[in-house]
Amino acid sequence: MLVLTVTGTLAAMLALISYFKLKSMRLVDRVKLQMAIHTKLRIPQLLQITGLDTRMKPKLTQFTASNGFKILLPASFTVAVNEVLKFKVREDDVFIVTYPKAGTTWTQEIVWLICNDGNIEGANKQLLTLRSPFLEIVDCHLRNGIQSLENWSKSSQRVIKTHLPYELLPEDIRKGKKCKIIYVARNPKDLCVSYYHFHRLAKRMPDPGTWPEFFTNFCSRKVGFGDWFDHTLKFWEKYQEDKERIYFVTYEDLKKDLRKVVESISKFLEKKFSEQQLDAISEHCTFDSMSKNKSINMSSHPNFMDLTKSKFMRKGQVGDWKNHFTINQSLAFDELYQEKIKGTRFNIFFGN
């Protein structure tokens, strides 16, 4: 009896504290989040999701969206997905869609500058997480993505980050509403290594286990945001059908010739720049420059990332997978890759 009373009081107190922690959100969002928390999560997860206990690693949740699409997600990301489906897209929106660790942050910074007259000074003054919100995030430290985007001034273009697969993007997009979408893909071997290290530092991601365990989970779609092949191949198909709205680029293209990609994205977004401006944007977006930049490198989000475990801007290289994959893992992955792309039109060669 005493135990039940103590547990009940503790739960009520936690609910109250988390309520006040989230008081900057709109009432309707707060109520929804509270309901989601109380109906789906246990107290340890509640502690973690509200940031009250950042030592705990959350589990993945098998989530079914209101349109029936199923996906494995880190618990805190499930809260907003059904709201994302109803999100109202504006004609001048630019979405940066990626499977995690494909080069999202890099592309966000490039695109934000392209959409803001190459204003490097302005970019340095404000965190990228605020300038280019993360659509599906509901987090007391990084703000609620949907909320900040809904409140975005109509006179300023929105540069929106999302890791959601095509099937979970706003209905407006899937119905063909005018906007621009930039999809970034990365060699899945390098991406898998980057994702493994990211799980070590990101407090909202589950424990990755050992590298062989993570590799096995990645290959058997048991990681957050689901299967890399489904995500990438679906978007490749959509890109073939809709090159006016979708631009498809790889991390490897960016590494090979950053200046060329910056110019090409500018053209896609119908923005004109001088040669000097294109040079300045490219220079600002090198790995060296971005990894030192506090508005980008996540050093301002200690509640979200533990940078003592690994760096968010870790290596920024092509081919780092060779330092992690065994020969057998590499052969097994190559076989899986061939099997998955067989019969599709996917013809991107990521290199060896």
Ligand code: PPS
């Ligand atoms: S996230 O968390 O999904 O948004 O991560 P994301 O930004 O997609 O990917 C992070 C990886 O991109 C690397 N990165 C860069 N590489 C080269 N040049 C620049 N400018 C750059 N910016 C970010 C970052 O270092 C991560 O890759 P790894 O391999 O882990 O270093």
